[in-house]
Amino acid sequence: MAGSLTFVTRTGAETAQLFHDLAGLRIAVFYDFPYLYEGDMEYEKEYLKVYSQSPRSFVHAVYDGDRMIGATTCIPLSDEAEEVKSPFVDAGLDPGRYFYFGESILLPPYRGRGLGHLFFDERERHARSFGDYTYACFCSVERPDDHPLRPEGYRPNDKFWEHRGYAPLDGLSSQFEWLDRGEEKPTLKKMNYWIKTL
Numbered sequence: 163m164a165g166s167l168t169f170v171t172r173t174g175a176e177t178a179q180l181f182h183d184l185a186g187l188r189i190a191v192f193y194d195f196p197y198l199y200e201g202d203m204e205y206e207k208e209y210l211k212v213y214s215q216s217p218r219s220f221v222h223a224v225y226d227g228d229r230m231i232g233a234t235t236c237i238p239l240s241d242e243a244e245e246v247k248s249p250f251v252d253a254g255l256d257p258g259r260y261f262y263f264g265e266s267i268l269l270p271p272y273r274g275r276g277l278g279h280l281f282f283d284e285r286e287r288h289a290r291s292f293g294d295y296t297y298a299c300f301c302s303v304e305r306p307d308d309h310p311l312r313p314e315g316y317r318p319n320d321k322f323w324e325h326r327g328y329a330p331l332d333g334l335s336s337q338f339e340w341l342d343r344g345e346e347k348p349t350l351k352k353m354n355y356w357i358k359t360l
Contacts, residue, residue: 170223177221178214181207183230184221191267193343195313196305200341216241220288224277231272234281235264236288249334261289263300282326290360298360301336301353323356331355
């Protein structure tokens with residue numbers, strides 16, 4: 163990894179210190195397939211407030227100079243928004259046993275340097291530090307194989323997640339709404355959950 167990279171960690175209310183940079187990074191990374199997200203800074207900052215309202219939330223960010231080039235987040239599932247928690251509640255699962263892993267994002271020039279593994283290591287370490295969570299979980303968007311904006315040679319992250327010990331949580335999914343690139347109205351997207359025992 164480049165020597166100029168610096169690492170910043172914030173928890174609880176202090177995560178708000180990183181929201182401006184994190185919002186911009188989310189918009190940049192999620193613009194690409196498979197999310198195709200047409201982002202908005204004000205919406206992003208509002209969305210991220212859930213982290214500053216949770217005492218156990220965690221943001222680990224990487225900077226190259228003064229630019230955030232990567233970041234990862236996690237939060238107790240019980241502190242997440244209802245659309246994230248409700249599939250677990252509806253399935254009879256206790257949200258209090260799960261730590262939810264949010265984004266793990268990197269600008270393309272910095273990929274392949276081990277930062278993706280570092281992000282999972284840091285989140286798993288943080289979740290385990292409390293001693294009262296059984297599982298880590300996250301969700302990923304489902305896109306059809308024949309999606310017109312799917313890049314040639316695109317490879318999903320499934321193998322990477324499986325290598326980290328995660329597996330799909332069969333039958334559990336959420337519906338999230340956002341504006342796709344090039345579209346005029348937001349639409350619902352299916353998000354599938356993955357899980358690992360901590």
